[in-house]
Amino acid sequence: MTVRLYLNGVAKTFTMHLQNGIRIPVVSNVDFSVAAGECAVLGGPSGAGKSSILKMVYGNYRCEEGQILVTVGDRIINIAGAEPRRILSLRRDTIGYVSQFLRVIPRVSAVDVVAEPLIAQGADAAQAAGKAKDLLARLNVPERLWSLPPATFSGGEQQRVNIARGFIADYALLLLDEPTASLDAANRAVVVSLVDEKKKQGVAMLGILHDLDVRERIADRIIDVTDFQVTAA
């Protein structure tokens, strides 16, 4: 078993600087690992700290305590102490993030929006566009939309463009932040098969999935975040 992600003694406390520096401890002693080819899902009630953990792994939230170790080839990198430039290069080459929200880029076509992460990893532009079209077709985005910028697409169409963009590149670690929220059953099934393919390729995945049906189909393990919750003294 190759460990791809290891959180070791991670803690997160928010400090509200505009409210007299009130400190809100959220999680502490977070310890778990995710192996290559495994999909682990963070469980626990609303407010338990699932998003905070995912955002620390992606480097969006600073991790003040503990280590977040990611295996990159034959090296191990600690995201908790990584410089912003290192985090950006990890996001290009090693860690992908699939959420339900598309950040629309004006005047860029759906195909180019989807292909971009793969081109950033060094792929040939024509091959990347081909793979982008395959994914858009699998996710039932109508072909007449592929050459248009997604700004005017429906919410569901934008969401599927974003999923295609999240799954196109080759990352060792993929973070799934409610990727199937508000998708219909047919497209949820497509996401399940995309996750299965990533597992076969040895990609480690860590996700938040409130959709119980999808969670049951893709989660190899549930990590209960309440185990790490900081209870008020």
Ligand SMILES: Nc1ncnc2c1ncn2[C@@H]1O[C@H](COP(=O)(O)OP(=O)(O)OP(=O)(O)O)[C@@H](O)[C@H]1O
């Ligand atoms: N940027 C922030 N500033 C201050 N507090 C925050 C911030 N982000 C999260 N929190 C607090 O941390 C706690 C955990 O939030 P988080 O979003 O991680 O929970 P969650 O388990 O993902 O919840 P949900 O299932 O509702 O999305 C909450 O009490 C929330 O108010």
